[in-house]
Amino acid sequence: MSCPVCGAVNDVLIRSTREVEQESRLRERFVKARLGHSPAGLEGMDLTQFMHGGTAEIVACALCGTIQRNEDQPAHYESDRYDPALLTHLYPRYRDAFAQKRDHFQPLLRPGAEVVELGSHLGAFLEIAETWGWKPRGLDVGYETNAFARRQGGSVRQASLDDYSSSSRPDAVFIWNCFEQLDDPWATLTRTRGLLARHGVVVLRVPNAEFYRQPTGGSFQRLRALGYNNLFGFPYLNGYNLEALKRLLTSTGFETIATFATNLLTPPYPELDGSLRTEWSQIRVATVQRGAANSPWIEIVGRSVLSSSGS
Secondary structure, three states, rough: OOOOOOOOOOOEEEEOOHHHHHHHHHHHHHHHHHOOOOHHHHHHEEEEEEOOOOEEEEEOOOOOOOOOEEEEOOOOHHHHOOHHHHHHHHHHHHHHHHHOOHHHHHOOOOOEEEEEEEEEOOHHHHHHHHHHOOOEEEEEOHHHHHHHHHHHHOOOOOOHHHHOOOOOOOOOOEEEHHHHHHHHHHHHHHHHHHHHHOOOEEEEEEEEEHHHHHOOOOOHHHHHHHHHOOOOOOOEEEEEEEEHHHHHHHHOOOEEEEEEEEEEOOOOOOOOOHHHHHHHHHHHHHOOOOOOOOOOEEEEEEOOOOOOOOO
């Protein structure tokens, strides 16, 4: 496998297939203990059921540390199925999670800025972006997620970034939910830079490879951090550390202007109250204090820079 960041073909095994299966079983026990039962049917989506949740080994680039799931089965996000009633119940939590990011992100753009979100999921960020004075549009390949986002009033298209076209250039592209699932992140960022207005902004949010690479065993707090952040078994195609993300941005024409330590937007349990809310809050506080290089998830902001040709 070649590294999606630096192109190197030298990798090291960090989790065997057997170890990934063990982590997946640990995830199932973690979820069951907090739900009070094993999730049934679509209740398990994004809790115990993942597009990249099957048998695989996890390898890391020997040069830059980017990790990859070495698996054979192709992904089909267009056909992802969800429980509509559960999505309606969860939606306010996603909306609130984005609203809490206002201080970090609203100052990046002018009022009236045109923004595109790739992987707009339920449309929660689109709603919040409007309250920040922006003009957001969403792109998502999922049929059911697009249908849900439209019911919330979001402006969305069932399309990929390659299919996107507009008469105007957006001021920013946000990729909150899917950058870690893309086969060719370099091509995505190159396409993004080509779409953006002069000095446009890209925002990425990804699971932190460095946090995952630490030994699974250890303190109860670390196990809880892995569980609440959907990192057991690493159900993602790629994982990046902070330096690899900066390198990727630089190589595609961006300068890094901000980084933030963060966690999963919200654990998608049907109910998040009482002891679960307390436990989740403790995890968030403790992990964010570690800084972006060592937190479970990373948010990074890049601004496009002029090339020698002035483009």
